[in-house]
Amino acid sequence: MPYACQESMYQYIYGLAKNVIGCLPRHHPMRKPKRPYRKTGERIKNRTSVALRPLAGTARRECGHWEADMIVAGDRQHGLNVLVDGKSRLTHIRFLGHKTATATKKVMLRRLKGYPGSLTQSMTYDTGSENTLHEGMNKALGTESLFCAPDHSWEKGSVE
Secondary structure, eight states, X not given: OOOOOHHHHHHHHHHTOGGGGGGSTTXXXXXXXXXXXXXXXXXXXXXXXXGGSOHHXXXXXXXXXXXXXXXXXXXXXXXXXXXXXXXXXOEEEEEESSOSHXXXXXXXXXXXXXXXXXXXXXXXXXXXXXXXXXXXXXXXXXXXXXXXXXXXXXXXXXXX
């Protein structure tokens, strides 16, 4: 004997019989999605692939080619910003009170703005949302932004 499950009934009511929604035990104008809302698509504009990194930076022949990453805390609200120079392995680690692009940019600018242009040539990032303000970093420091492919963190291996 055919039967209809609870989910099928709710889909029918919210899709075709909206006049019955008020009779439901928990009547909402719209059903909540099963998964939390998350933006999809490209979040970071004007990305340049790490494959176009200068050979001197890839081979670690000269200083000034930095790699950046974020270590997220257990509560997922704050973390650490890590910057590593490819050749010298000079490392800057700073606490971030908020895991935002603005906080990341502020901390990185504070750390690197005192270096001469020859020591800030390129920055390699991952595709995290904290790196969306990379163009402002480029203008302030005179750097070039490079991005790893999604889920290819080994492309910036020094900081990993």
